[in-house]
Amino acid sequence: MPIRSPASRTGRPRSATADAAILAATRAALVELGWSKLTLGDVATRAGVAKTTLYRRWAGKNELVVDAVAELFDELELPDSGSLAADIEGVVLQFAAILARPEAKSGLMAVVTEATRDDALRSRIRASVVDRQKRLVVEGRSRAQERGELPPETDPAAASRTEDLIFDMVAGAVVHRTLVSGEPVDEEWVRGFTLVLLRGLAGETAHPAAG
Amino acid sequence: MPIRSPASRTGRPRSATADAAILAATRAALVELGWSKLTLGDVATRAGVAKTTLYRRWAGKNELVVDAVAELFDELELPDSGSLAADIEGVVLQFAAILARPEAKSGLMAVVTEATRDDALRSRIRASVVDRQKRLVVEGRSRAQERGELPPETDPAAASRTEDLIFDMVAGAVVHRTLVSGEPVDEEWVRGFTLVLLRGLAGETAHPAAG
DNA sequence: GGCATTACGCTACGACTCGTAGCGAAAGCC
DNA sequence: GGCTTTCGCTACGAGTCGTAGCGTAATGCC
Incomplete structure (x- = not known):
């Protein structure tokens, strides 16, 4: 589960497809690069999202990989x-x-x-x-x-x-x-x-x- | 076991105390920082040796930690x-x-x-x-x-x-x-x-x- | 439709680590 | 002394980190 937004019903909603794409990209990067060489910038590129979007949703590499796995x-x-x-x-x-x-x-x-x-x-x-x-x-x-x-x-x-x-x-x-x-x-x-x-x-x- | 020197009987020998100091420093850094935040530069400083000395003996972080553990x-x-x-x-x-x-x-x-x-x-x-x-x-x-x-x-x-x-x-x-x-x-x-x-x-x- | 609010893509940034190269000095063997 | 190898030090380009700032896109509310 990504970082929660502060329970707001207004504003632009988060893209659900982006979540799925990021997690899939994380798994693909794990297969190709392994843990130590996996970078968040690379995951963002694979998922087709901006690196900042990744940091808005997950606190870091650890939390992201837990969710992906x-x-x-x-x-x-x-x-x-x-x-x-x-x-x-x-x-x-x-x-x-x-x-x-x-x-x-x-x-x-x-x-x-x-x-x-x-x-x-x-x-x-x-x-x-x-x-x-x-x-x-x-x-x-x-x-x-x-x-x-x-x-x-x-x-x-x-x-x-x-x-x-x-x-x-x-x-x-x-x-x-x-x-x-x-x-x-x-x-x-x-x-x-x-x-x-x-x-x-x-x-x-x-x-x-x-x- | 560190990287072997090419079977040379001549020249300045490697310091044995440096080996022990490096491995001990590696363990200390593992305790304090954990794996992901452990850097070879930090280990070298703790051991009182130059960073280059570390790279002359071990191929990288993985091999060093294996020996230390x-x-x-x-x-x-x-x-x-x-x-x-x-x-x-x-x-x-x-x-x-x-x-x-x-x-x-x-x-x-x-x-x-x-x-x-x-x-x-x-x-x-x-x-x-x-x-x-x-x-x-x-x-x-x-x-x-x-x-x-x-x-x-x-x-x-x-x-x-x-x-x-x-x-x-x-x-x-x-x-x-x-x-x-x-x-x-x-x-x-x-x-x-x-x-x-x-x-x-x-x-x-x-x-x-x-x- | 207009407005407020939030998410998004993009760029740029300082700070840090990496692994290597080059140098002079030190410490052994002959 | 002469030879060889190691050592400490400095400096370097490359790469990553996590963040800030900006303009734009997408939704709910009126």
Whole structure:
């Protein structure tokens, strides 16, 4: 979401097509140039707008890229496949497909890096990207508990911690595999990952390795 | 490792103290300014060397920061606690402690981001940071198999895949927890994570993808 | 239609960083 | 001393930043 104008109903309205063009141009520039060489002047030229228009709507490079990348996650949906394993595999493959795109790789990780020193930026990322992913975890887990595939958790604090843990394990593994290891998240990998995760969460099918 | 001079035995040798000062100054600048606002001129001033000296030794900002951050991982060691769970918890806590430092957060993630468009940089990161972490996974797993805590794996290809999976799950979860979720990797979290991971791995067969 | 208000495109600007070149001096090996 | 390489310093063109100013375009209100 760009910078809000002061709630005025009068005057010339902002061009909606310009917004879309700017965000698309930002993604194109991310693909071609990457984060560090991306300049706002270049984005403005690609989008066919003036550089000043860009600065009127976004505070800077960080906020612009967050919005441009966030749109990529609009398509993320929880499949209703009836089995928890299939649900997880479906979500992971969707997430990996988005993350495999170069504009997602360079853009998303760059703003996450910047967010380590900028709380407002972190909130922006959380609201427009992370929470959307996390909702899939919460809903998928809830469905699995209804089906008896996962043990129920009555304590809300413990349930919240478990949700956080699952989220960090799923998203973290996919991101690390893609960006650090530089290997593809293909179906074979997803099957292995899902197997380990599910066995670990179910807690019944295998005995904990205690000595 | 800085740019090598052309194997010359003669002439004035490079100052070793300058190297150390530059890397320390880089970390200090990362803490104070973060990645995006870090400039090589500023680092040179902090280190008490000329900017040109910096450019003679490192190709650019990326390579310099990789070296500066890599030194942080020198202390990483595999504890010999006798139990796999304790080994994992120890390694994870060590890794998390390093990653919690601001120079590691902003520096490491930034160069990983840049590495998405630079294969040479990716190799550099792999050699000086990632492989060192991964060796802990390989060795810890090997020990656990000798103790019977994890099932052995005869097929070397499958074993390699499993190692990759474990590595991505461990490192990915810690990184995601620290950077994206922004929550601390404390002992409580580590215990929960280790429990899930170990239960998931305990039933591992030689061909987890078969089905 | 006329008016107020806001967004837009364009130009220009000082400040900053970049990466490099050139110079004289310093610090080693023979 | 002579040779070689590094070092500190200065200076430079090129590029980007974020902003200001101006005239114009597009809307709501009367």
